[in-house]
Amino acid sequence: ACEQAPPRRVKEVPTETWNNPPYPHGTQVTYRCRPGYIKYGRILFECDDGVWKQRLPQTECRNKPCGHPGDTEFGSFQLTAGDEFVFGARVEYRCNDGYRMLSQKNYRECQADGWSNDIPHCEVAKCLPVKAPENGRIIMTGAFELNREYYFGQVVEFECNAKYKLVGSKKIHCSSDGKWDSDVPQCQDIICNEPEILHGFVRSSKKSYKESEQLQFACDEGYTYGERADALCTESGWNPTPYCTEIICSPPTVPNGNFRPQEDSYREGAVITIECNFGYRLGTLTGKNTVQCTRSGWVPAPSCIEKPCDYPVIENGKLSSRMVGSYFPMRIGQYVDYYCLNDYSTPTGEYWGRIFCSKGGWNTEPKCLKKCHARQLENGYFLENWKEFYKEGERIKYACHKDYDPENEDAEITCTKSDWAPSPRCVRKKICKNIELDNGFFTLRKTTFGLQEEVTYRCRSDFVTPEGKETGVIRCQENGWTPPPKCIQSCKKPHGHILNDHVNKTVFLPGVTLEYTCPEGYQTADNMPTGTTMCDINGEWKPVPQCRAIECEMLLLPNGHVSPREGKYHNGDVVKFFCAKNYVRVGPASAQCYYFGWFPPPPTCKVNPRGCGPPPVINNGSIAGGSLEQYQHGNITEYECDNKFKLVGSKEIECVDGQWSSPPSCIEDKMPCGSPSSIPNVVVLHQQDQTQFPPGHEVIYECKKGSSNAKRMKMKCLNGEWKPLPRCDDPSRQCVPPGDIEIVNVRTLPKQKKETGLRKVVWYKCKSADNSIKQATCVSGKWLPDIDCKGESTCPPPPQLRGAKQVPVGRNYKNGSKIAFSCQESFHLVGESEITCINGKWQSPPYCV
Structure with a gap:
């Protein structure tokens, strides 16, 4: 039997109601289609061993067809649900470009009773009416209709009245979405704002100009206007556009000549030099051979013209008297004669000279050269002197007698416009003399010495050179002995002192400062382990280095005695304290002699010293x-x-x-x-x-x-x-x-x-x-x-030093015990920072200075 009712399916349901299971084996149930579906054959289910099974499984309910949904004018559709026009299918419509949907629904659905709603409708897109802009009008073919609608693709064109310019699009188009592609333009007054002119400025400027008004402008130095120096305000702006360009000159063409410097272009103010070929000169009569780049071009115009022969200017000479009536400039082939004044000569040495006018001007420059005479020379003589005179530019050598030298090193002179240069002169040779040297002497017994000659001098006993040596070397120079010989008093190395610097030196110069250290058991006069002394100009150390033995006075112990008993005690000596019978020592058992005195202070001897209660309690x-x-x-x-x-x-x-x-x-x-x-x-x-x-x-x-x-x-x-x-x-x-x-x-x-x-x-x-x-x-x-009763191996309590940090005091400082010292702030430690107890004595402690 089947315990469940027959199954209900998506497309099929039983034709009758089955609500009373179970159903016996073999029970059959007939099915019908749900709305929207069509049955193909008989659909039958049977209870078979407790399970509902379909007989004839190839029969089924299929989607009901709706047929074609219908086309729409100015549009198209496509299936958005399903693959066929059957129950459940959906189609969506869309309008062509430039058309819009009028229906509320843009789709149709295949239902059980056919397609839903009517076919959607498309109509052409329309744009709203437009108005002509103020101070303007609409241009169109045919009559203009007020409040007229425009269809997709139509164009409206605008133009402005005279004195006005169009701002915006000249044409607007009705778009496919029913909207104009641009706003209606405006017609505004034609106004030109004052332009910004690079490298220029506006004359009588104002903020704005109306149509047909003129603008005057000028350019900065080195620049010129482009087309004109004025511009007119038009609908399209300034005409022509005002601008300034840099003044540039191109390289000039100079026939029969050249120029320098040569560049690709030249700015205003640039100057070039014109170099004319032989026989030519600059075409201008300014006397200058330069031209300048200006806004008008090269000024003056560079050109080279044939060079005539002008009146010759002859320095230190004159034209012949028979030439006085001649006319200048002269032509090619003509000549003039000239003569030189006294003490001057022509280049050939003749009295007269002649020059010819040629294509390049005078064939030679008329010159009168200075005459220089080589006669007697005091304390000397001229070499190879066979001429009556020497002309400007010529040279000659001279020599000097014994004990004299030429004033100029190479002994050569040149004839110049102002006579011989340098002047020939023999001067007595420079020498250096043997001098009386305080506390020293020259090793050579000569009286005079020549230039550059070297001499050795020696200092007497207890005197040294500035370099700290017994001998020195000096050289004879024009200004005397270099370096000047000098013997200065020296200081000998102090004896019996340990030097901290200059250890290997034996002689010291004045002004040198030495630092020395006193041996163990000794100290300086100011009770320090180290001292300083300086060598003075008399060769003495000041202050005199001193190391005095450290001594301590004998200690007194009432009701007791000190052992050993001496009149004086030296550094490091240790004494022990003993009290008389019936007296007890209160304080240290011993003390040691240091550079600052005894430490620790001696004890006292009492008859009945007090006892103590329990020891102090310490943390932890x-x-x-x-x-x-x-x-x-x-x-x-x-x-x-x-x-x-x-x-x-x-x-x-x-x-x-x-x-x-x-x-x-x-x-x-x-x-x-x-x-x-x-x-x-x-x-x-x-x-x-x-x-x-x-x-x-x-x-x-x-x-x-x-x-x-x-x-x-x-x-x-x-x-x-x-x-x-x-x-x-x-x-x-x-x-x-x-x-x-x-x-x-x-x-x-x-x-x-x-x-x-x-x-x-x-x-x-x-x-x-x-x-x-x-x-x-x-x-x-x-x-x-x-x-421990071996007192000799125990040191007294360690010393407390002035300027040092307090040293913790203990007991029983046995042989080998060590104590370290450190100085208080602003004090400096001198000596070893650590001392050791050796055979009942502390080593010498350091100082805090």
Whole structure:
């Protein structure tokens, strides 16, 4: 049976209503077409094993045809939906160019009952009527009809009345969209605005001109008007167009001559030089051979004409008396005679001269040349002197007698218009004489020396040349000895001083300044390690270099004594302080002699110095081994920092007459740590040993067998140290007091956390030192702080220098301890910045100056 009703399809539906499923096997259902479709054959579905199946599957309902939709005049259509004119098809109409759609709908659709609506209609496009412009009219064939419509493609033409010009399109066209392609033009007054003339200007200018009005203009210098210097206002604008062009002259044609410079063109003001061929001259009588480019062309006109023979001008001569009545200019072939004045000669040396008029003018220029006579010469004589006289332009040489030289180097003179040049003259030879030289002498025993001759001179003892040498070389020049010989007093190298510059020199000139350094234990007169001195003109050093031994006066210690006891102490000497019986030292145990005196100041000796309460509390740190409630004068204790912090300063502080010395500080510092295997009795587990471990690294360790602690523990690298520091000592190990101390008191304290065994505190005196009582605590077999009675290996507190930054003061400066100094702002460090404790003495400290 079929559980569902027969299927409803897009084009077909059952002919009856089937609403009561199920339907038994074999039930048949007949189908009909929906509206708009036509059935071809019988459509039958049958229930077959629960499924509706179509019998005769080739039968179906197809789209109903509508036939041709119909053509429209002045237009066309095309299918926009479907491929045939059947139910569901759609056609759209469009009008030809120049026509427009009148119908509201431009399409038809194929429906169940045929094509929808009527065929769309197209009619020709029309443009609105136009009016003639003001002061103008419409030009057209036939009679003009007012308010007439125009069809697509029609043209309307316009023109203006006299005195008016058309602004806009002369013709307008009715377009396919029913609109004119341009606006109706306007007829406006014919007005010309004042033009902008490049390189020119308007005369009597005004903003605008009416038709037929005239404009006058002019051009800038170097320019000229194009066609005319005026223009007329017309409907099409200025006529002719006013403009200025640059005045240009073309290269001229010069028969029988040439010109320079030669260019392609020349601007106004350009000048050229005319060069006429032989026998020709410039056609103008201006006396100049140049012409200029003007707006009228070349002025004067360049031309070369035949050159006649004019009256000759003869400098220092005259025409023959028989020529006085002759006429000039002369013709070709004629001649004139001339003669020269006294002290002048013709080029041939004759008294008379003759010139002929030729095609190129006078055949030669009439000249009268100066006569120069070569007679006697004072202190000399002329060479090859066989002429009576020499003419202008000729040359001759001369020589001089012994001890004389020609004034001009080549000894040659020329005859000129003003006689010999240069004048022949023999002058006495220039020499240099041996001079009396202060503090020196010439090595040659001559009295005179010739030019360019070189001489060596030597300075006497303690004197040197300006170059700092014993001998000098000078040369004889026209202005004397060069350089002038001179011996100046010198300064010898100072003895017993260390020079900081000019180390290899032994002689010094006046004005030279030297810097010297005093040896260890010495200082200058103004108490400095270095000094300066200058060589004066007398060969003496000023001020005299001095290095004095550094000395300190003997110190006095009431109720005590100083050791060793001397009358004077030298730089670097160390003294120790000792108090009398029943007196206790309050202050340093020793002091050292420096360039500025003793440091530190001596202590005092008291009968009952005050004790101290608990040590000061510091951030991130505490007293190693725990703190007591009361401490005696001289007691020393140590600080240690918490994990992650580093100790800066001296870890020890001392109770001094009721006050503790300055404590250290604990800061965070990310430094690497060394190998933990270097710690006594420590064995590192699960970790490969290495020389350095980074900050924050943890290692697991245990103590070696036989140590008091058998647990596995952790330690971390903090500020370059392992924290907590492993204690793997044998608990049975005791602290053994050294033999050079005297124990005053002993006390046993309970153990601290994480410690084994008891902690023993002793108060002691050093047998070799004064009566100061000191304290030490036995912690895990080690005295804290260390018991040290070897005073000779300990330096006093380091010096505090004037002008230097404060040096942190600690305790127990042992052999090899170092202290660094730096100066305050505006001070300069002189000397080494770091000193070392060597055999109980500090090296000499630097200066801050």
